[in-house]
Amino acid sequence: MNIKKTLIFALALTLAVLAAGCRKSEPPAAAPEFAWQVDKFADLRILRYQVPGFADLTPSQKELVYYLSEAALWGRDIITDQNYKHNLAVRRTVEAIVEGYKGDRGDPQWTAFMTWAKRVWFSNGIHHHYSNDKFPPEFTPEYLAALIKGSEGAAFPVGDSGTVDDLLAFLRPILFDPDVDGKKVSQDATKDLVTRSAVNFYDGVTQAEVEAYYKKLADPKDPTPVSYGLNSRVVKKGGKVVEEVASIDGLYGPHISKIVHWLEKAAGVAENDRQRQVIEALVEYYRTGDLRKFDAYNILWVHDLDSHVDFINGFIEVYSDPLGMKGSWEAMVNFKDLAATKRADTISANAQWFEDRSPVDPRFKKKEVKGVSAKVITAAILGGDCYPSTPIGINLPNANWIRKNHGSKSVTIENITYAYDQASLDSGFGKEFTWSDEILERAKRYGALAGNIHTDLHEVLGHGSGQLLPGVSSEALRNYHSPVEESRADLFALYYIMDEKMVELGLLPSLDAAKAAYDGQIRNGLMTQLTRIQPGKTIEQAHMRGRAMVAHWAYEKGKPDNVISRQTRDGKTFFVVNDYVQLRRLFGELLADVQRITSEGDYAAARDLIETYGVQVDPELHREVLERYAKLDLAPYSGFVNPVYTPVFENGRMVDVKISFDEGYVEQMLRYGKEYSLR
Ligand code: ZN
Numbered sequence: 001m002n003i004k005k006t007l008i009f010a011l012a013l014t015l016a017v018l019a020a021g022c023r024k025s026e027p028p029a030a031a032p033e034f035a036w037q038v039d040k041f042a043d044l045r046i047l048r049y050q051v052p053g054f055a056d057l058t059p060s061q062k063e064l065v066y067y068l069s070e071a072a073l074w075g076r077d078i079i080t081d082q083n084y085k086h087n088l089a090v091r092r093t094v095e096a097i098v099e100g101y102k103g104d105r106g107d108p109q110w111t112a113f114m115t116w117a118k119r120v121w122f123s124n125g126i127h128h129h130y131s132n133d134k135f136p137p138e139f140t141p142e143y144l145a146a147l148i149k150g151s152e153g154a155a156f157p158v159g160d161s162g163t164v165d166d167l168l169a170f171l172r173p174i175l176f177d178p179d180v181d182g183k184k185v186s187q188d189a190t191k192d193l194v195t196r197s198a199v200n201f202y203d204g205v206t207q208a209e210v211e212a213y214y215k216k217l218a219d220p221k222d223p224t225p226v227s228y229g230l231n232s233r234v235v236k237k238g239g240k241v242v243e244e245v246a247s248i249d250g251l252y253g254p255h256i257s258k259i260v261h262w263l264e265k266a267a268g269v270a271e272n273d274r275q276r277q278v279i280e281a282l283v284e285y286y287r288t289g290d291l292r293k294f295d296a297y298n299i300l301w302v303h304d305l306d307s308h309v310d311f312i313n314g315f316i317e318v319y320s321d322p323l324g325m326k327g328s329w330e331a332m333v334n335f336k337d338l339a340a341t342k343r344a345d346t347i348s349a350n351a352q353w354f355e356d357r358s359p360v361d362p363r364f365k366k367k368e369v370k371g372v373s374a375k376v377i378t379a380a381i382l383g384g385d386c387y388p389s390t391p392i393g394i395n396l397p398n399a400n401w402i403r404k405n406h407g408s409k410s411v412t413i414e415n416i417t418y419a420y421d422q423a424s425l426d427s428g429f430g431k432e433f434t435w436s437d438e439i440l441e442r443a444k445r446y447g448a449l450a451g452n453i454h455t456d457l458h459e460v461l462g463h464g465s466g467q468l469l470p471g472v473s474s475e476a477l478r479n480y481h482s483p484v485e486e487s488r489a490d491l492f493a494l495y496y497i498m499d500e501k502m503v504e505l506g507l508l509p510s511l512d513a514a515k516a517a518y519d520g521q522i523r524n525g526l527m528t529q530l531t532r533i534q535p536g537k538t539i540e541q542a543h544m545r546g547r548a549m550v551a552h553w554a555y556e557k558g559k560p561d562n563v564i565s566r567q568t569r570d571g572k573t574f575f576v577v578n579d580y581v582q583l584r585r586l587f588g589e590l591l592a593d594v595q596r597i598t599s600e601g602d603y604a605a606a607r608d609l610i611e612t613y614g615v616q617v618d619p620e621l622h623r624e625v626l627e628r629y630a631k632l633d634l635a636p637y638s639g640f641v642n643p644v645y646t647p648v649f650e651n652g653r654m655v656d657v658k659i660s661f662d663e664g665y666v667e668q669m670l671r672y673g674k675e676y677s678l679r
Contacts (some may be wrong), residue, residue: 525551
């Protein structure tokens, strides 16, 4: 499973703090001139990510990353073709025009064309990556004709006998007629899902035919079934329903051949035998298309925990198949984030110290407590369906029996979330909702670090702390269990992030960093998370209820001492923390109560706490926040350009790999179109 992209938007709004459920760590401070955002168009923005730690890899690990990156980039045509059968022809037309058009590039229609072209690249096709709807060009068919005819000498995707007019006749309905293949994935279960979806997993077959085909194949008693249909297309040939299986000699053969070429080079520089076996097993699967071999590869992969470098490469997630069987091709290369792992280990090693000193009743404390280990990675390249739009975490493999019998790997991708946070701070969002420059500066300086430590405390210690009284069921709080549990882990983190122990353990440079966490928690819980709620709605999501409850409770209880004040400037509302010591005391008090509620299974108290402080929305403040947010005109979806890896050779041997971050979005798309595409 990909920890989905919808989460990302939510994350970007938390202002570098408090993304409970998502691990974060401390990347080296970014060079101030690093431009996180490289482009913005339609509802999208393009960001860059850094790859902290790449320079510290050994030459051989860098070589491995390089080969795996090439294997990751070679699948771009595959995902584009999977998304819709005419996408490659469309993309090649786009590339030919962008490179070859000799007419006026100052024309407003040219701008409209470029926006559409960038969207085609972003979605790996003509359908929106999130809504799955075909996005209409905002230029005319006549303008497209003028572009094609004005790009003399450019390599358009026309066959031997084809003419430019044939191409135009072919493209016109595909691009301009909303009724032609308008939906990539149909969700309307009352109609034929297969014929009504434009996605290219099926051709000439009906839903009933596909279902009958797989029903015959699958053995419901098989305890270890393969993922039927994962790497194939179902088509009709000579009146019969058949599968075209992806393999080196089959479907996508020429691209898979390239992928295999680079994987084999990677196997030659693997860090250890186990990793070499993993790569070889994947190659074996690509050679044969045999799904049993894909399972064998996954089992080896799950057990490869020691290698520093890791990767995903294949037909994996099934979100784009209306029948949920066909895997979209995706790839990612990554390596362990050692700093983050070390930080979480430090916290984990002191788990008992924290438990013993927490402000809760001793009856509710664990006598022996262990921290959970952290798994944080740094992405080095994104490919296929992970590019440019990318998940912030990965939890694989998907086959249930492998997960049950062999386990799974669940990781969060630190440098991607960091890029989101930094871009968000630069976006105007921070300035709009922060009371003073001083507080904003502190957020920029410490927000990411404080957010990481908060998340570590929440995940590594918070959820695992405390115990239920004998006889109390873990389901006692029923529908209030999740928000109470999330607030409990958050409060544990908030209480301890302001403890001198953080500085003593070298986790925070000073408690000023903890102030950034408090500022963020209060601002988010009382105000900025409302940007994610529709007008007239209440708060539903568990993490959000937990955060709202903690912030509103602290605001109310701190009123006599003015711990948090509500300020207004130019008609805009702000919440400002005035007394961090008192606020910590309040967090401790609430932690003690929430722990009591949990330990005793006190349903009525849980309900009162959540319903009083965590659900309702002040409609007037909500309206104001939504208006302020809309004015910022932030793009709701983001994606990334990749860094560029350039190998350095000496006497024919690769001795180093240089990394650079200066490639632009259009530049990268055009280069990939040339270097990683086959006609
Ligand atoms: Zn949590």
